[in-house]
Amino acid sequence: MSKSDESKFEPKRRIQFAFTDEQEQFRTAIRRFLNDKSPTTEVRRLMATAEGYDPRVWRQLSADLGLPGIHIPEQYGGAGFGMVELCMVMEELGRALLCAPYFSTAVLAANAILNSGTEAQKSALLPDIAEGARLATLAVTEPDGNWDPIGIKVVATPDAGGYRLDGVKSYVVDGHVADLLIVAARAPKTVGREGLALFTLGANAGGVERRLLESMDPTRKIARIDFHGAHANLLGNLGDGAKPILRTLDQAAIALANEMVGGAQALLDSAVNYAKLRVQFGRTIGSFQAIKHKLADMLLDVELAKSAAYYAAQAAAVDDPEWPALASLAKAAASETYLHTAAEGIQIHGGIGFTWDNDTHLWFKRAKSSEVFLGQPSYHRELLMQRWGV
Amino acid sequence: MSKVSEAEVRTEVREWLAANWDPDMSLVEWRSKLADSGWGMPQWPKEWYGRGLPHALARVVEEEFAKVGAVGVAKSGVRLLAAATLLEHGSDLQKKKFLRRILTGEDTWCQFFSEPGSGSDLAGATTRADLTGDFWIINGQKVWTTSAHHADHGLLLARTDWDAPKHEGLSYFVIDVKQPGVDVQQLKQMNGHASFNQVFFTDAKVPQENLVGRIGEGWKVAMTTLAHERRSADGLTSPSKRGTRVGRIHAEERAETEKANQPYKWYPQRAGRVDLITDRAKETGANKDPYVRQEIAKLMIMAKSAEWTARRARAAQQQGRPQGPEGSLGKLAASHVARACSRVHTLITGTEAMLTGRESPREGIIAEILVSVPAVSIAGGTDEIQRNIIAERVLDLPKEPRFDTGPFRNVRRN
Numbered sequence: 001m002s003k004s005d006e007s008k009f010e011p012k013r014r015i016q017f018a019f020t021d022e023q024e025q026f027r028t029a030i031r032r033f034l035n036d037k038s039p040t041t042e043v044r045r046l047m048a049t050a051e052g053y054d055p056r057v058w059r060q061l062s063a064d065l066g067l068p069g070i071h072i073p074e075q076y077g078g079a080g081f082g083m084v085e086l087c088m089v090m091e092e093l094g095r096a097l098l099c100a101p102y103f104s105t106a107v108l109a110a111n112a113i114l115n116s117g118t119e120a121q122k123s124a125l126l127p128d129i130a131e132g133a134r135l136a137t138l139a140v141t142e143p144d145g146n147w148d149p150i151g152i153k154v155v156a157t158p159d160a161g162g163y164r165l166d167g168v169k170s171y172v173v174d175g176h177v178a179d180l181l182i183v184a185a186r187a188p189k190t191v192g193r194e195g196l197a198l199f200t201l202g203a204n205a206g207g208v209e210r211r212l213l214e215s216m217d218p219t220r221k222i223a224r225i226d227f228h229g230a231h232a233n234l235l236g237n238l239g240d241g242a243k244p245i246l247r248t249l250d251q252a253a254i255a256l257a258n259e260m261v262g263g264a265q266a267l268l269d270s271a272v273n274y275a276k277l278r279v280q281f282g283r284t285i286g287s288f289q290a291i292k293h294k295l296a297d298m299l300l301d302v303e304l305a306k307s308a309a310y311y312a313a314q315a316a317a318v319d320d321p322e323w324p325a326l327a328s329l330a331k332a333a334a335s336e337t338y339l340h341t342a343a344e345g346i347q348i349h350g351g352i353g354f355t356w357d358n359d360t361h362l363w364f365k366r367a368k369s370s371e372v373f374l375g376q377p378s379y380h381r382e383l384l385m386q387r388w389g390v
Numbered sequence: 391m392s393k394v395s396e397a398e399v400r401t402e403v404r405e406w407l408a409a410n411w412d413p414d415m416s417l418v419e420w421r422s423k424l425a426d427s428g429w430g431m432p433q434w435p436k437e438w439y440g441r442g443l444p445h446a447l448a449r450v451v452e453e454e455f456a457k458v459g460a461v462g463v464a465k466s467g468v469r470l471l472a473a474a475t476l477l478e479h480g481s482d483l484q485k486k487k488f489l490r491r492i493l494t495g496e497d498t499w500c501q502f503f504s505e506p507g508s509g510s511d512l513a514g515a516t517t518r519a520d521l522t523g524d525f526w527i528i529n530g531q532k533v534w535t536t537s538a539h540h541a542d543h544g545l546l547l548a549r550t551d552w553d554a555p556k557h558e559g560l561s562y563f564v565i566d567v568k569q570p571g572v573d574v575q576q577l578k579q580m581n582g583h584a585s586f587n588q589v590f591f592t593d594a595k596v597p598q599e600n601l602v603g604r605i606g607e608g609w610k611v612a613m614t615t616l617a618h619e620r621r622s623a624d625g626l627t628s629p630s631k632r633g634t635r636v637g638r639i640h641a642e643e644r645a646e647t648e649k650a651n652q653p654y655k656w657y658p659q660r661a662g663r664v665d666l667i668t669d670r671a672k673e674t675g676a677n678k679d680p681y682v683r684q685e686i687a688k689l690m691i692m693a694k695s696a697e698w699t700a701r702r703a704r705a706a707q708q709q710g711r712p713q714g715p716e717g718s719l720g721k722l723a724a725s726h727v728a729r730a731c732s733r734v735h736t737l738i739t740g741t742e743a744m745l746t747g748r749e750s751p752r753e754g755i756i757a758e759i760l761v762s763v764p765a766v767s768i769a770g771g772t773d774e775i776q777r778n779i780i781a782e783r784v785l786d787l788p789k790e791p792r793f794d795t796g797p798f799r800n801v802r803r804n
Contacts, residue, residue: 017702283791286787286788287789287790287791288790292778296722296780304696307702333691388668390686
């Protein structure tokens with residue numbers, strides 16, 4: 001049944017401001033799994049490894065909970081849910097700071113394929129991703145860190161039966177462990193939004209040189225990838241141009257915003273708990289207004305950012321025309337909130353908050369890397385203004 | 391109480407309206423019929439001008455009234471808070487004396503709670519009530535009293551026992567405002583409006599029968615009033631949809647609404663007027679300044695997020711779920727939004743922000759925003775009190791040590 005058929009029979013879904021009971025049960029199941037699999041002792045163990053994740057936990061998360069394919073339609077081996085459920089997963093992962101190639105594989109790569117791939121490509125690529133059998137990632141930005149596809153310099157030159165890629169991608173999430181690379185590149189001698197397209201290739205193909213970068217956030221690994229005439233296939237059709245790339249980045253911004261509010265909530269919980277325990281001047285520090293008011297402001301901040309992240313996910317799920325603007329809104333809101341909550345969380349912990357042994361810095365670093373990944377808050381605020389026509 | 395169905399109520403109210411509703415009646419005449427029949431406040435008890443209907447069915451009655459354009463009982467100002475408090479704590483004599491004239495709109499009410507010396511700390515009131523013969527004699531000062539200059543009765547919180555702890559020495563009264571011992575003076579605010587009064591009591595008299603609840607229970611009774619205040623909207627009577635309807639009764643109702651809303655004309659400006667921001671940016675060209683664009687975006691993100699947070703709270707409530715933290719944050723969020731609005735309006739307006747009145751943009755609306763916003767973070771509980779409430783009730787943080795326990799006489803005060 002095609003999309004237009006559906007709309008004839010089903011009333012158009014509306015933006016919901018509360019999760020359903022089924023969604024809440026889903027959240028509980030993920031949270032229980034993560035409480036068990038991703039205590040900070042595990043986060044610390046995995047962030048120190050080169051791979052940066054535990055393949056056994058990844059298999060369980062895929063086989064038992066079906067998370068990598070949660071939003072992938074059933075005909076491609078997924079669970080057939082949508083953006084809202086994908087974002088709920090992200091929120092829980094952000095809360096638990098799970099070290100796993102989920103954002104890269106399920107959010108960036110799977111959405112790129114869904115947005116750009118032909119029917120045959122979706123059928124060929126997505127089932128393995130949904131099953132967790134294939135790790136994949138998306139490479140858009142380059143060493144200059146520009147998130148506007150206008151700045152893409154990697155060139156795809158037509159070659160016998162495909163294309164040759166030349167150039168450099170950077171900040172590629174999980175680029176060091178991905179099996180499949182999806183690369184944004186442009187036709188030779190094109191500029192701006194013209195000539196852009198997505199390409200796929202195996203990460204171990206000839207002419208691909210991958211280097212793990214030393215990232216401030218060790219729980220999210222990033223790589224630089226050099227392409228020297230590497231052979232690649234076009235994903236989808238020429239002429240779709242920048243559209244599927246932008247759509248994928250906007251979806252990623254919403255998903256990341258939800259991950260960030262999950263992390264911010266974890267930081268807030270930790271700060272509140274510490275304020276109830278820590279005694280100075282004969283009182284718990286949480287009884288001082290200086291601390292109480294700070295925590296009340298943090299709560300307000302986190303709840304506002306959650307509302308934006310949830311609303312953007314709902315809007316994307318029902319394809320509300322405003323959703324790309326809301327992606328920028330949610331990303332900017334969550335970025336500011338996450339980092340602010342992390343900084344205040346350290347402040348409330350005092351000296352111990354600045355130590356390596358205290359866990360707060362793990363979330364602080366995720367907050368910092370997420371703040372700039374996909375574009376800084378100022379970039380998204382400007383994008384929001386443009387998208388709202390101001 | 392026998393259960394009545396929605397259909398029964400609908401039929402009954404329709405028939406009653408068909409037989410009684412007449413837009414050429416006087417407002418008081420019509421509302422007297424409403425009070426006697428119970429259709430004006432159907433959720434109130436039968437013996438007190440109501441019909442004992444559950445709230446869901448009261449809404450049905452409201453719908454039927456709206457269908458024929460029938461006017462309801464008087465609802466503006468403090469009168470319904472007074473009614474709710476009297477229904478819960480008042481004596482039969484008090485209910486008999488006051489409720490009917492509240493509903494007909496013949497009497498106007500005001501609330502004497504805040505004092506110059508006790509704002510956030512309402513229970514620190516020092517206006518005194520001393521029993522002499524059959525009367526309580528009132529001395530002291532109240533402030534921020536809306537409508538006191540035309541009110542007939544006031545809800546008064548006063549101290550009757552100075553040896554009891556702070557919250558236990560207060561009592562609650564209904565006081566006749568139009569008497570020699572009550573001096574009402576307008577209080578002019580920094581934005582030039584005078585929406586409130588300060589009221590001086592010099593040996594004012596309250597008959598013993600006007601004590602509401604028992605002596606020393608004033609705080610408990612005041613909590614009922616405040617709970618209803620929080621539950622109702624912001625005190626604004628919405629401009630009637632019947633605005634264009636013809637008939638004596640509609641004209642009288644319009645005049646009543648106009649009078650009730652008079653003190654609140656600047657309230658939209660107090661909230662910051664986020665609705666004007668993008669238009670103003672475009673008309674001034676400030677939308678071309680990258681810094682201003684950033685600040686507008688920050689403001690809009692906050693305003694939108696606050697709106698969605700309120701909708702999340704409402705959605706949770708409608709689903710019958712316990713309200714999450716999002717339900718307690720509205721006031722603080724609104725205050726942040728208002729102040730951010732004020733900043734951004736200044737950024738957009740530039741030097742013209744020095745002007746006021748007709749000289750200034752939008753016929754003085756922008757200037758009025760700038761000088762009205764400071765009220766938001768104070769009125770109805772300061773931001774600091776809101777943060778205390780959020781920290782203690784939502785985050786479950788410990789209370790600060792208190793210095794106001796023991797006999798009130800010994801507590802340090804202004």
